[in-house]
Amino acid sequence: MRHHETRFTPPFPLQDTQAYTMAGDRMIVTAFRGTEPARIKDWLTDATTPPVTGPGGSGHVHHGFAEALRSVYEDLADCLEDLRTDGQALYFTGHSLGGALAMLAGARMYLENPHLAADGIYTFGQPRTCDTVLAEAFHRGLGGRTYRFVNNNDIVPQLPPEPVFTHVRALRYIDSKGRLHDSMPMFSALTDRAMGLTADVFAPASDGIRDHFMRNYLAALEKNLG
Template sequence: MSNSQPQAGQGSPFDFFTPELSPPEDHTQSKPNFDNAYICANISELCYLSSVNAKHMNIGYEEAVRSTLYSWGCSYEDVQKTIFIDSQDIEDIPDDSENIDDNKKKYIADTQGLIIFHKNTVIIGFRGSEKKVGDWAINLKIHSRILDYTDRQDGRENLLSVISSKEQRVHRGFLRAFKALLVNQDYHDWVMKQLGAAENVWLTGHSLGGAIAILAANYLLEQVEPKINVSGVYTFGAPRVGNSHYRDHINDKFKSQYWRFMNDNDPVPDIPFPELIYRYSREGCMLRLNNINGNYDILRRIDQEGKRIRLGRYNGKPNSVNDHNLGGAGSYCERLFSLASQAQPMTFKHLKEKGNKRQIKGITPEISVFQTIDSLLKQGVSDETIAQALKVDLKIVKKARNSDFPYSD
């Protein structure tokens, strides 16, 4: 690929992704890489079944995701490496309820995501809740647990000991959602092997997926041997995850590598509430997106010693649930698009305008299929392999090879 900027419909948005960011010379002036943020937000959206008009984690969803990645210009070899994360059942940690006899129950963790490969970089995205934002306040359990990636059977804890504890504590539901991914040891070891071969690993997620992303990033740094090179964590509309001791630990580990993005008055980053017994506190650098004109406020930076530099406050509004959306008018993706300096002319925005990737089997057949075929042909992939990968008739591939594509930029 030439060094000149690709025109719309050519190349890959990932070509504008910076795998390893240099630490800022002055942490008091640090800011995120907005091209990376824009790409991470789109990957976070792709983790949702609704992003490709799917209803279940099945072969149809997997085919739609792969078709989307092809349309984004990803190589055939990298797309075939895509890992679809899907959790398994785990034993529930007993609730802090009075009737402990009813606590021996099965908890079905609903944790999904994607592991996307591009050259020597891996981007791991976690899906948030498919439910409406309004359900958060009802369904969110506020109890916390000591940060322990192994199974614990703690039983009920003395409330005074929780308040006075100096241990890292995280939201019980978020921890269980992540631990559900560790159940199958063989699968776990295989995934770690794939990640270990990458030069850089990024993690991202929206809403609940953002909470799981930072727990996973901490796990990769502390619990895996050899250590995985976590280069960045970008989350969108993520809730608070743990107490102040957990916050300080994460800030010391990641410093300016970890950015929390909040969109205008999105209410989800405000929960669980900090005034509750468990003293939830936001970790990481924080940035608030204000409007579609590229305005933003940096609310918090982390200095080279892992200390917080507070620059502003964030307060979401319960009636601003649309600000939590990843896609659509006034969403995270739209507002980050206006800040992305390089990736915007030829990436997700262009593809959506050509026919809305939510309808994919790509975009419209004339655009999506032929554009994807074109990308794979340029990579030297055989006609038969393309037809099999895209589930299209071989005649369509041969026609595409020998004719002009029926779209223009």
């Protein structure tokens, strides 16, 4: 088992951007580091910063997420070229900000380096990352290989605000009882999201933040395996 860490300390408002790659005989997995919602609160609630052109000229991407990926992308692409020596399956994953970067890395490699197209992309609590044009281009190439998990009232997937930003069509929704669905049931949309909310959705005790914790995603997914 080989591994490689790609890291950059940027001049924009994140502590740093990191991607950790593990390679074996049959698969390669790159995990992008997430961050606490409070650290990117301004990004997630700001609708004034213009988005930038997306990978391969397709659509547009949230400026902050694009910059975070740009800071590590070339090193990551070189790493994957070196490690993918025997046609191993390639997977991207990430939680929170890391989920946005996993989705964008998958989109960029599919649109710019098709031979590096990911075999699977798994994100947890991913924020809205791009516009509808890029989301559709992503779906055409990677929709059947992508799993975007959202835990009930997790506030991060509800931001940045629509209509500028949207999600790719790959939802796997965990309801308030921990049950996994391939879409958000109407019952959940009307009732689950009303449970446990506070005036400040970024408050540590709010349902929106509790549902964002990766440990709660893992607990729900383990329950659905049983």
